[in-house]
Amino acid sequence: xxxxxxxxxFVYNExxxxxxxxxxxxxxxxxxxxxxxxxxxxxxxxxxxxxxLNGLLKPTSGRIIVNGIDITAxxxxxxxxxxxxxxxxxxxxxxxxxxxxxDIAFGPSNLGLSDDEIEKRVYDAMKIVxxxxxxxxxxxxxxxxxxxxxxxxxxxxxxxxxxxxLDEPTAGLDPKGRDEILYQIKQIHQRYKMTxxxxxxxxxxxxxxxxxxxxMHDGKVSLIxxxxxxxxxxxxxxxxxxGVPQITYLVRELRKNGIELxxxxxxxxxxxxxxxxxxxxxxxx
Amino acid sequence: xxxxxxxxxxxFVYEAGSDENSKKIVLxxxxxxxxxxxxxxxxxxxxxxxxxxxxxFNALLIPTEGDVYVNGxxxxxxxxxxxxxxxxxxxxxxxxxxxxxxxxEEDVAFGPExxxxxxxxxxxxxxxxxxxxxxxxxxxxxPHMLSGGxxxxxxxxxxxxxxxxxxxLDEPTAMLDPKGRKEVIKTIQKLNKENGITIxxxxxxxxxxxxxxxxxxxxxxxxALDGTPKDVxxxxxxxxxxxxxxxxxxxxxxxxxxxGIDIxxxxxxxxxxxxxxxQYK
Numbered sequence: 001x002x003x004x005x006x007x008x009x010f011v012y013n014e015x016x017x018x019x020x021x022x023x024x025x026x027x028x029x030x031x032x033x034x035x036x037x038x039x040x041x042x043x044x045x046x047x048x049x050x051x052x053l054n055g056l057l058k059p060t061s062g063r064i065i066v067n068g069i070d071i072t073a074x075x076x077x078x079x080x081x082x083x084x085x086x087x088x089x090x091x092x093x094x095x096x097x098x099x100x101x102x103d104i105a106f107g108p109s110n111l112g113l114s115d116d117e118i119e120k121r122v123y124d125a126m127k128i129v130x131x132x133x134x135x136x137x138x139x140x141x142x143x144x145x146x147x148x149x150x151x152x153x154x155x156x157x158x159x160x161x162x163x164x165x166l167d168e169p170t171a172g173l174d175p176k177g178r179d180e181i182l183y184q185i186k187q188i189h190q191r192y193k194m195t196x197x198x199x200x201x202x203x204x205x206x207x208x209x210x211x212x213x214x215x216m217h218d219g220k221v222s223l224i225x226x227x228x229x230x231x232x233x234x235x236x237x238x239x240x241x242x243g244v245p246q247i248t249y250l251v252r253e254l255r256k257n258g259i260e261l262x263x264x265x266x267x268x269x270x271x272x273x274x275x276x277x278x279x280x281x282x283x284x285x
Numbered sequence: 286x287x288x289x290x291x292x293x294x295x296x297f298v299y300e301a302g303s304d305e306n307s308k309k310i311v312l313x314x315x316x317x318x319x320x321x322x323x324x325x326x327x328x329x330x331x332x333x334x335x336x337x338x339x340x341x342f343n344a345l346l347i348p349t350e351g352d353v354y355v356n357g358x359x360x361x362x363x364x365x366x367x368x369x370x371x372x373x374x375x376x377x378x379x380x381x382x383x384x385x386x387x388x389x390e391e392d393v394a395f396g397p398e399x400x401x402x403x404x405x406x407x408x409x410x411x412x413x414x415x416x417x418x419x420x421x422x423x424x425x426x427x428p429h430m431l432s433g434g435x436x437x438x439x440x441x442x443x444x445x446x447x448x449x450x451x452x453x454l455d456e457p458t459a460m461l462d463p464k465g466r467k468e469v470i471k472t473i474q475k476l477n478k479e480n481g482i483t484i485x486x487x488x489x490x491x492x493x494x495x496x497x498x499x500x501x502x503x504x505x506x507x508x509a510l511d512g513t514p515k516d517v518x519x520x521x522x523x524x525x526x527x528x529x530x531x532x533x534x535x536x537x538x539x540x541x542x543x544x545g546i547d548i549x550x551x552x553x554x555x556x557x558x559x560x561x562x563x564q565y566k
Contacts (some may be wrong), residue, residue, distance in 0.1 A: 004563075013379065013506060039464075041462045041463065041464050042432055042433055042461075042462045042464075042465065043432065078367065084431040144331060144332060145331055146331060171460060172378065172456070172459045172489075173489070174329075174330040174331045174489050174528060174529070175330070175489060175491075175528060175529050175530040176330050176528030176529075177330075177331060177528075180488075189509045191363035192419070199401055201462050201463055203463075204533065241462065241463060242464075243463050245533065246492070246534060246555065247533045247534070247537065249555050250534055250537070250558055250559065251531075251557055253556075253559045254559055254562060254563075257559060257563050258566070259562060259563070259566070268533050268536050268537050268540065269540075272537055272540045272544070273312055275537070275541065275562065276482060276541065278468075278546055278562070278565075279541075279546055279562070279565060281457070282565045282566075
């Protein structure tokens with residue numbers, strides 16, 4: 001499912017002394033089945049932007065077209081909210097039910113589905129996020145932080161959205177918990193062909209996963225492109241309070257020192273390959 | 286060197302219910318000394334006991350068995366409680382949960398006010414603390430108007446106003462963006478170097494742990510590794526097995542070594558790696 005964002009602007013508290021412009025003339029397109037990363041420092045407009053994508057906020061001006069439907073013109077957004085699922089920051093804070101099963105079933109139960117269908121969706125969602133079905137009757141509050149977060153993500157997946165948006169899904173997790181969640185998100189994207197949008201502060205994670213990056217700054221799209229294109233703009237990214245993966249800094253420094261390497265290396269394994277080639281080339285010379 | 290914190294055979298058992306099965310050993314008889322004036326990082330996966338250990342360092346938790354001494358005072362001795370908390374201040378993960386007042390300088394003054402210190406000295410302490418975290422010009426702001434990194438620096442200032450010898454920070458940057466993270470870490474380093482305050486930093490970010498004088502790796506309620514960042518991070522495989530990470534350049538060095546390149550495995554920074562590779566030019 002695709003999203004077209006056309007010249008949207010958004011003003012909080014318009015016409016009051018607290019008026020503040022959060023988005024200024026933002027345009028981009030997300031194609032069906034793309035994996036998109038949104039980066040930007042706090043206050044750059046990322047969260048405001050994603051809340052527009054399922055109609056939680058309406059732009060002050062501009063249009064948003066999801067799967068060919070102009071959601072800014074529509075009054076009834078129930079269908080759109082089914083198709084576009086958002087996992088907010090620290091989603092485990094939103095868990096409220098007595099059992100894991102009932103928490104994940106909450107969304108589908110409100111769709112008027114049969115009990116069998118609800119059960120199927122809950123089990124499927126638990127499987128996708130790597131939770132054992134056996135724990136379904138436990139309280140979500142008995143779980144670890146990383147597991148609780150997976151329950152919350154399963155709650156969104158049980159709605160079977162076509163577009164999945166995750167706002168900093170790994171914040172506060174340890175490296176292992178972070179890698180597990182990211183691995184599952186990658187799986188969801190590949191296996192279920194969901195269009196996936198990931199908001200993150202981790203340049204390393206973004207570099208590994210997505211095929212398009214949107215960089216937000218001061219309510220505007222500052223850069224857009226593939227990770228290789230975007231992470232070449234080291235100075236610009238630093239100016240706006242962001243960075244690039246450590247390995248990209250390394251490659252840049254090596255290039256400054258006259259060592260010939262491609263300028264778009266993003267991962268440790270790529271760097272290994274080219275540096276090995278370089279070191280072995282020097283040896284043989 | 287003076288030991289600011291000492292833990293002797295520290296065991297902490299968490300009891301969820303009354304029966305035997307609900308007991309969980311969170312800290313398992315560990316021994317640790319922290320030298321005054323050092324910058325110590327504690328890393329470990331979630332549930333390894335890091336935060337529980339840190340909470341023993343200012344008597345928020347009392348050992349089930351064994352003892353913890355802060356500046357020579359046993360945390361079990363309740364008559365020392367306030368002295369201990371003044372010696373070792375604590376900063377938590379979420380800045381929004383730590384600020385209590387509606388104006389920045391009033392928030393920083395909250396601790397000293399509760400000590401019954403006279404207003405002139407409170408003014409002095411608040412100004413000093415706000416300058417130390419480089420937030421003096423925001424003293425009349427409302428905390429909710431500040432960024433995450435700024436709020437976290439105000440929380441640190443609130444601790445500094447208590448004139449602590451040691452500050453314990455439990456994942457202070459987990460909720461911040463890259464810029465906020467840098468601000469907080471710079472502040473911590475400055476307090477350590479310029480003011481001689483002992484820093485104990487719990488973190489999941491390895492690039493922060495690399496900056497410490499000493500890194501302690503927790504696993505399963507005990508200490509798995511303890512040493513300088515170079516000593517600790519060269520154990521790439523062990524750290525990965527413990528569910529932890531190493532900086533990307535350290536991982537690169539490890540992988541190059543596996544390919545037969547004669548490279549030191551204790552490379553931690555971009556500069557060190559650049560120096561190594563450039564010597565082959």
